[in-house]
Amino acid sequence: MDLRPGRSSLGGPRKFYEELGERLCEAVAIVARYDSVKDKDGETRRKRNESFEAESPEAEVPDNGAFLWHWFWELRQAQPPGLSGPVPIPNIELSAWCQLTGNIIRREELAILRIMDARFCIEIEKESEAIRAREATT
Template identity: 40%
Template sequence: MADEKGETRRQRNERFGATSPEVEVPDQLLHVWDWFWELSARRRSGPEALTFADIGEWSRLRQVDLQPIEVEFLMAMDDAYLKAVREDQEAARQRALDESRSR
């Protein structure tokens, strides 16, 4: 996902010469991958967890008949996403703190 400046993590990594992990999604799960990013793009503020209500309402409006395992996948993907976002935020805070100390 792009940040407030329109830059994705992958683009930022490339700019700083860092590598980004490659993600291989099995063909059978590409639809869940797409659903996750559609849901994720609609977060109200910050890195808020997706809720069962969010997923249920999205499913109802989109007329998508979700299977329980697909909901589990979405929740697991969201947990991993939020963990990565929080790690990025902590690293940014640490860089800012280090910069302010070196001044």
């Protein structure tokens, strides 16, 4: 049975990992956009929305992906910010993390961690650009 992540109209393991990855990426996007980037006043988008009494979405982590969620933030925490934006988690960092923690990552889980990381970097850049644009108009 082919367990590689990817498109599958038949369901099964490939579909499971695809859907799990999509849900985790959506949760990562929310955290990145609403909780991770601060403006010049030290406010996140969530805090800014609260001051205008606007609602902000909450990240919904699926129970069957909670361990990947935890692993992802553990890996991101060890990643220093880049000079020109977020830096993807390098393979050597993942390898060292696996050796240090004893965690064994399946290839499907690694693929999900990679797409979560890519989405995080994209969303951080989008939010940083939105802050720059907002600050340029004020």
